[in-house]
Amino acid sequence: MAHTVLQSNHINKFFSDPVLSQVLKDVSFSIDQGEFVSVTGKSGCGKSTLLYILSTMDTDYEGALLIDGEDMRGKTEAELARIRNEKIGFVFQFHYLLNEFSVLKNVMLPGLKLQKYTEAEVEHHAMERLKKLGIEALALKKANQLSGGEKQRVAIARALINDPIIIMGDEPTGNLDKKNSDIVFDIFKQLCEEFNQTLLIVTHDQRFAENTHRIIEMEDGRIIRQ
Amino acid sequence: MNLNLIADIAKSLLLARWRQSMVAAIGVTFSITMFIALLGFMNGLNDMLDGLILNRTAHIRLFNDLKPNPNQPIDIAAEFSSGHNFIQSIKSSGSRIELYNSAAIMQAVKNDPRVLGFSPKIIAPVLYNSGIIDITGTVSGIDVLTESSLFFFKDYVTSGDAYDLRNVNNSIILGKGVALKLLADIGDVVQVTTSKGDRMPLKVVGFFQSGIADYDKVQSFASIGTAQKLLGKANTYITDIQIKLKDLQQAPAIAKEYAQLFGVDAEDIQRANSQFETGSFIRSLLSYVVGIVLLIVAGFGIYNILNMMIYEKMDTIAILKATGFSGGDVRKIFLGIALTIGFLGGLLGLVFGYSLSLLIDQIPFNTSALPTITTYPVNYNPKFYLIGISFALITTYLAGFFPARKASKVDPVIIIRGK
Numbered sequence: 001m002a003h004t005v006l007q008s009n010h011i012n013k014f015f016s017d018p019v020l021s022q023v024l025k026d027v028s029f030s031i032d033q034g035e036f037v038s039v040t041g042k043s044g045c046g047k048s049t050l051l052y053i054l055s056t057m058d059t060d061y062e063g064a065l066l067i068d069g070e071d072m073r074g075k076t077e078a079e080l081a082r083i084r085n086e087k088i089g090f091v092f093q094f095h096y097l098l099n100e101f102s103v104l105k106n107v108m109l110p111g112l113k114l115q116k117y118t119e120a121e122v123e124h125h126a127m128e129r130l131k132k133l134g135i136e137a138l139a140l141k142k143a144n145q146l147s148g149g150e151k152q153r154v155a156i157a158r159a160l161i162n163d164p165i166i167i168m169g170d171e172p173t174g175n176l177d178k179k180n181s182d183i184v185f186d187i188f189k190q191l192c193e194e195f196n197q198t199l200l201i202v203t204h205d206q207r208f209a210e211n212t213h214r215i216i217e218m219e220d221g222r223i224i225r226q
Numbered sequence: 227m228n229l230n231l232i233a234d235i236a237k238s239l240l241l242a243r244w245r246q247s248m249v250a251a252i253g254v255t256f257s258i259t260m261f262i263a264l265l266g267f268m269n270g271l272n273d274m275l276d277g278l279i280l281n282r283t284a285h286i287r288l289f290n291d292l293k294p295n296p297n298q299p300i301d302i303a304a305e306f307s308s309g310h311n312f313i314q315s316i317k318s319s320g321s322r323i324e325l326y327n328s329a330a331i332m333q334a335v336k337n338d339p340r341v342l343g344f345s346p347k348i349i350a351p352v353l354y355n356s357g358i359i360d361i362t363g364t365v366s367g368i369d370v371l372t373e374s375s376l377f378f379f380k381d382y383v384t385s386g387d388a389y390d391l392r393n394v395n396n397s398i399i400l401g402k403g404v405a406l407k408l409l410a411d412i413g414d415v416v417q418v419t420t421s422k423g424d425r426m427p428l429k430v431v432g433f434f435q436s437g438i439a440d441y442d443k444v445q446s447f448a449s450i451g452t453a454q455k456l457l458g459k460a461n462t463y464i465t466d467i468q469i470k471l472k473d474l475q476q477a478p479a480i481a482k483e484y485a486q487l488f489g490v491d492a493e494d495i496q497r498a499n500s501q502f503e504t505g506s507f508i509r510s511l512l513s514y515v516v517g518i519v520l521l522i523v524a525g526f527g528i529y530n531i532l533n534m535m536i537y538e539k540m541d542t543i544a545i546l547k548a549t550g551f552s553g554g555d556v557r558k559i560f561l562g563i564a565l566t567i568g569f570l571g572g573l574l575g576l577v578f579g580y581s582l583s584l585l586i587d588q589i590p591f592n593t594s595a596l597p598t599i600t601t602y603p604v605n606y607n608p609k610f611y612l613i614g615i616s617f618a619l620i621t622t623y624l625a626g627f628f629p630a631r632k633a634s635k636v637d638p639v640i641i642i643r644g645k
Contacts, residue, residue: 052639057548078552085550092642096545100238110549112231158549170642 003033004069005166005198006054011063013049013221023049024061025221031166031200036192038209039202041218048170050218051202055088055168056080068165085113089159093171096155097143103154104130104139111161122161129157133187149180156187160197167191169201173208185211232555236562239542243535247563250531251571253524254622258575258614261517263582265610268513270603272506282377282436283495284345284468285477288335288484290325291491292318328464331488340471340480345372347466348453354446355417355425356408363404363444365418367453376470379447386412386432391449398428398452402435403443418456426456521617525625528567532560532629536636543633544641553634560633564626565619572618576611 013024023046031037039047052058054065056072059080065072068087072080084090097106104126111122130136133153138146146154152172159167169188173181185208191197192213201212209215217225240247294316300306325331328346335344348367353360370391373379380388383399391397398418400410410416410430419425428448436442448456454463469484471477474495481494496503536543543556587604 048643052643055548057637057639078554081547081550081552081555084548090548092548094642096541096548096642098238098542098545100242100542109231109235109546113228113550113555115228162550 004030005033005035005067006031006200007064007066008050008054009064009066011050011053011061011065013046013053013058013061023221024053027063027221027223029216029223029226031198033165033198034192034196036188036199036213037201037216038212038214039200039216039218040204040206040209043204045218046221047202047218051168051170051200054200055090056084085110086162087165089162089164089167091152091155091159091167091169091172093174097146097151097158099142099144102140102142103135103146106143106154107158107161110158114162116162126157126161129160130154132160133157149176149183152176152180152184153187156184160191166198166200169199169203171203171205172201173203173205181205181208228555229558232558233562235546236559236566239535239539239559240563240566243531243538246531246535247567250524250528250567251574253527254521254568254571254618255575255578257517257520257524258572258618259578259582260520261513261614261617262576262579262610263586264513264516265510265614266579266583266604266606267586267602268509269605269607269610272509273605274599274603276506277378280495282379282382284377285471285474285495286469286481286484287493288325288331288467288469288488288490289465289493290323292323294318323465324459325464325467325490328462328467331467331490334487335467335469335484340473340476342470342472343372343376344467344469345369345376346450346464347373347468348450348457348463349465350453350457351421352446352456353419354404354408355419360419361404361407361444363401363446365398365446365448365453365456367448367450367456369450377468382434382436383432384435386430388432390431391447391452394429394431396426396428396452396455397431397448399432399434399447400430401442401445402433403439404446405430405433407443420456420458422458424456424458428452428456517614518617521621524571525621528564528622528625529629532564532626533632535563536560536629536633539633540636540641543636544638547636547638548642556636557630557634560630561623561626564622564630568618568622568626569615571622572615575618576614579611579614580606 007030009028011024011027012022014020014022027050039050041047049058053061056065056067067083072083075083098109101109104123107126107129108122111117111125112119117125127136127139130139133156135150135153135157138150138154143151143154173184176184188199188201189211192199201208203209214226216223298311298313298316300311300313332344332346335341346369350365350367352363352365354363368379370379370388374388384402386399388399391399398416400408400416408416412430412432414430415427416430417425418428434442434445434447436445451461454461457463471480477494478496481492484490485492546556547553583604583606586602589602591599591602593599
């Protein structure tokens with residue numbers, strides 16, 4: 001049986017502003033090692049909210065979240081930051097690269113923060129990731145000199161730097177044209193198939209979702225199909 | 227190392243906004259510059275004004291005061307030994323102005339490790355005779371060598387050579403005011419009469435100007451030997467021993483000790499000149515207050531700029547947090563920025579403050595009251611520089627604390643989803 005990477009047990013989430021409303025209703029599912037999962041649904045169905053809870057950045061929820069078999073409840077902010085650093089890689093709709101740094105440094109930052117390897121080793125790892133994604137030539141450019149597709153690929157390289165057990169994406173292709181969307185999708189697919197990387201991608205791009213291994217479809221804060 | 231990484235990120239953010247950072251740093255620089263210059267100048271003035279009196283005042287003065295003898299015969303009489311005796315109309319006895327056994331006292335003082343040095347002195351009340359008028363005054367018999375090394379006597383001799391007191395027999399250095407009244411010039415001979423009525427001609431070898439006009443109108447100096455001759459006393463006659471200590475603060479305690487040990491009166495500098503401490507304290511206080519106010523203003527500048535930087539760098543903060551930097555790390559980054567601004571600004575402030583002090587030190591400042599001062603006095607005590615840089619760091623830390631805390635509390639979800 002495959003190793004369970006992420007498990008969500010009966011997660012409920014309420015927004016109290018402006019009026020009390022439940023945005024997630026009893027969400028339960030689990031993701032195994034090596035799965036390529038997409039979460040789809042209409043705008044406002046709670047899929048992004050779910051992702052941010054799963055990412056440990058949002059801690060205001062009911063229910064249980066287990067990452068790598070570890071319960072996330074009751075952990076301090078610093079401990080959660082450490083888990084995000086070590087076990088989760090993020091790709092957002094917008095690239096969120098730091099313009100003050102070179103591409104290489106952007107990729108290296110989470111690795112340097114982890115302090116598992118020396119700076120030289122982290123740099124080596126970062127170059128490997130960039131090569132894997134075919135953008136090693138951009139390594140020394142500043143982040144703001146890149147095109148949108150390139151930036152998103154750098155963001156993927158950054159997500160990969162610490163060999164996370166899961167990569168989470170919030171509409172990673174939402175801001176890209178078709179060609180770049182395809183490139184990004186192919187990278188995800190390749191990561192999953194060649195490196196057995198687990199991926200959880202929130203998207204409203206049906207074409208993207210259909211090509212993943214598993215689709216979790218949400219509506220009004222509930223999972224209606226998985 | 228984690229701190230290295232944080233420092234690296236802080237540096238990059240700082241350089242990305244180097245113009246604003248520089249403005250903030252200039253604020254700190256300006257405050258520290260003013261702080262250093264002000265304190266240096268104020269304390270220079272303090273030193274000068276204190277020096278007017280304190281330099282020339284002994285830390286402890288041993289002498290025999292004119293006062294009634296505390297051991298009255300009635301106290302010794304057996305039949306009156308019980309109870310308290312009230313005696314009316316006791317007169318002060320003036321017979322013991324001389325310090326008895328002065329050689330032994332001087333030897334003991336010399337061997338005391340707490341003592342920097344001492345100088346014997348004879349105070350002789352005299353009349354200066356000029357034609358038909360007599361001017362009251364005092365001639366102090368001094369040892370020019372020790373008086374110069376301990377009490378800067380030489381600095382106040384404005385014309386003539388102080389050492390001529392030793393080298394020329396029966397010589398006198400007149401106070402400027404006395405000399406003006408006597409119309410005496412160097413090389414002239416003046417007549418001096420003691421309280422006992424002995425008259426003696428003394429040769430003027432110099433003028434003395436202390437900066438305190440009233441003092442200069444009565445005071446003149448002669449050598450110890452000349453003063454003894456003037457009073458018709460033996461060469462062991464001494465009325466005062468002026469002692470300079472290594473630590474001024476010990477003066478009251480040591481004075482008490484000596485008074486008991488030698489059976490003489492001992493007056494310490496704190497008791498004699500307490501008003502100077504107050505003046506110095508108020509001037510220092512004022513300069514500190516002005517310096518701190520300037521720094522607080524600079525602190526608000528840093529606060530504003532950091533706040534602005536945090537709003538601009540929300541995305542950066544959010545992504546740092548999303549990729550595993552904790553709130554504490556983010557806080558350290560922004561505190562690092564604040565402290566860097568404070569440290570560099572402060573350091574530059576010290577350099578400029580020092581330069582400004584040097585400049586003030588060059589401005590001519592001539593006053594007849596202070597013959598030794600030709601430019602504005604400045605104190606270069608390293609203490610002020612240490613306090614300056616500490617204040618700079620403390621203020622910028624406080625100014626950076628709240629923005630940094632705000633940055634550490636930024637919720638990455640709100641920023642990232644808000645796009």
